[in-house]
Amino acid sequence: MILRSSEARAPLALRSLSVAYRGVPALWDVSWEAREGAMTAIVGPNGAGKSTLLNAAMGGLRPLAGEAFFWGQSFADARSRVAYVPQRESVDWDFPVTALEVVEMGAARRLDWLLPAWVRRGAADRGHRREARACLEDLGLGAFADRPIGQLSGGQQQRVFLARALAQRADLLLLDEPFAGVDSETEDALFQRLRQLCTEGTTVVAVHHDLETARSRFDDAMLLAGSVVATGPATEALSEDNVQRAFAPDSRAPRQLA
Amino acid sequence: MHMAPSKFLPLLAALALSCSGSVDADLTEGPRVVCTTAMIGDLAREVAGDHASVSTLFGADMDPHLFRPTRDDVKLLMAADLVLYNGLHLEGYLADALERVGDSGVEVIPVAERVLLEDERIDSEAAPDPHVWMDASIWSRVPLLIAGALGQQRPSAGAAFTSRAAAIEARLLAADEAYRGSFGALAPDRRMLLTAHDAFRYFGRRYGLEVRGIQGVSTTSEASLSTIEELVNVVVERDIPAVFFESTVSERNVKALLEGARARGHVLRIGGVLHADAPGDAVTYEAMLESNVRTILSALGAERARAAGADVR
């Protein structure tokens, strides 16, 4: 497998990625590289394949063609350096777990999973718990650590998700619509935290729903409508022309395969 | 146990789903007679001889309480000239079909109901007891009943039917006498018959045995825990030596009873396998009765002999 040097260095590099659901293409020939240390927004119309892109990159879907590289490696090899924050609706928030337990899921390393906490009262376990608590405090949720997640507001739930990602100490954060349905105070707090992470060298790639904030708050952007419409610095990639092209009704990836 | 001619026949028959029991049809001419149980069919075949063709719906080890007819079974019944069934709710799931068959003009006779005299009927709390064939003296009236019905279908052979029926009746009455004698010789404290379901009331009344079953008169009812406990008590208190399996019923309930008795320190033997609702590998009605009587006598009688310190051969 011969990689271009840029592909080998990029935290996330996609090469000709195509994904389809039962014959209907969702992503078509997507090639793109994330810039290290930058905050990138993936923007596009609904059904443009944005969540699919993240899912396929992480190996959750088998692509028709193409691949995804994480610092030149496969996802399986680079797993420990990547943290994924799923869409908030993808979770049953009535699930009987506390905020702390959710964050601990992020902190757990490979073998930790196998035995329950009350069996392994070891130092490692306590360490993870401390770390998890610290991440929650980092996002202002220290007091809510032992609350069942069903009792949290939308913004607080999103913060718990981000805390979980923080607990993974990853170099690349993949977020799926992290600001959907979130109050502006939380939005500000989250942006601030993400910006801080970028300054420290973490790469942030987020599927984002709002064009305005994408232009104003993100460094880079990828405009996606099935296939890549534009990439680059946010204000350029998300120009009026590009946006019109992306959001035009016939701009999707080919509806039928040859 | 009924042996299939080849290994693949049962599977083939089952998968084809058009099998309707072990239907043995004589290919002679004459009126078509369809019987439900082998206890009826066996006698009917002998009475009919060559003058009618007799088929039996239920296989040799099929539980009549659980038999559910297929379309083919109903077609067979509809195409018959004479249908002979037991009645008294034995063929529970056939009731509707039999009614329709009767309405369509076919002669349908509930044999057991017909031969019973008013004061001979045994009813349990839940339902009438249909196991009339267990009493050979009452069942000896069946051949002549069949002969009458056949005679109406084919008057020309009436005399033949009647004479054959009379011969069977004589044999059954003789067997009945012999059984009464054999059981009469059992000690009174040994006369307890414990079986998988309550199929032996007629048998018990005729031959002087007290009978209990784990399940009730019909195998469609689930055995209850309180019944099993109660029977364990009876077994221990009355020092009953043996319990019997049945060829058409699962062994599960009897095994539970065995374990319960053993836990109380009582040695309860398996007396053998009885043919209660179908002849099984005994094939004919008379052989079925003979087999049952022998099995019961050897289980209960041997215990008595052993207890008395006598030699047991």
Place this chain on the structure above:
Amino acid sequence: MLDVPCWSLAPLASASITGATAVSVGEGPLEAWVRVLSFGGGYNTNVVLLGTILLGISAGAVGSFAMLKGRALVADAVSHASLVGVALAFLLHAALGQQERSMPLLMLGAALSGACAVVSIEWIARNTRLSPETAVATVSSASFGAGIVALSATRRVSGADRAGLDELIFGSTASMTSADALLMAVLATAALGATLALYRVLTAVAFNERFARSKGLPVQLLDAILAALVGAVAMAGLQAVGMLLVAALLVAPAATARLWTTRVAPMVLVAAAAGASAAWMGASLSAVTPSAPAGPLIILSAASTFLVSLLIAPQRGVLSGWLRHRRVAAAARRVAAVGGPRPGGDDA
């Protein structure tokens, strides 16, 4: 079939050697029931109690995770499919020329087909546009139909009635033997052991599958393990409470536990306890009531526990919600009357 020597059941037997019976003379029904509840009934009663309690524990534990995954009704599909497996195993056995019923083979058929049902539900849910509920309903009805057809096919095979396959529809709880109880014990150990050892991973996968996969958890393997456990419980439950009721035993205790707990580990334990108590009450009731089938009574017991919990559980119960509503409504009315500042509320 395992033959367990009687001395190994000495503790149970000792209760019965004294001649303890289901209903003693001169005892009222309530006293009889209490005596049976405290294992003072006969040997058979105690075997049934023990066996069904162990089954209840397994069903509660395993059912909890099925429910957390949003697959509670998978129990239904599994039990229906188990019947197909038993019937097919029986037909296969007969085709190979065997005459005697082989219980281990039948139960293997049940477990395999039950696990197949779970796997196919997951496959449909993942690879088609059908929602998981639709997947469960489809597989459940299809296997119910298949089960009835397969059972009809067995009827005409020699030896079918003697094999007692019909009993598997409604169960034959009363005739449980020590071998059955032993099987239940093994199952309960495996189920409880597996769920408590793996509860963290099972929880992670049930909560957020994509995240769990991204963390490298073997999601498919875990699904398979859960499927195997559900299949095993359905298989054991077939004989005890029958195909139609085993699903209830997998669902009701878990649902009850959900009403009382807010964390996963307590939920699993409470569900196991709820399953055990349903069996304990139901089976003992059937021992002192003539002609009362144990299986349905166990399910009724589980269902009534659930209903009561639905009403009185703190936080999540109906009564609690109603009281909260009244308090808040009263406060709102007071405020409206006075026009004062808002009452201090939750921070959420």
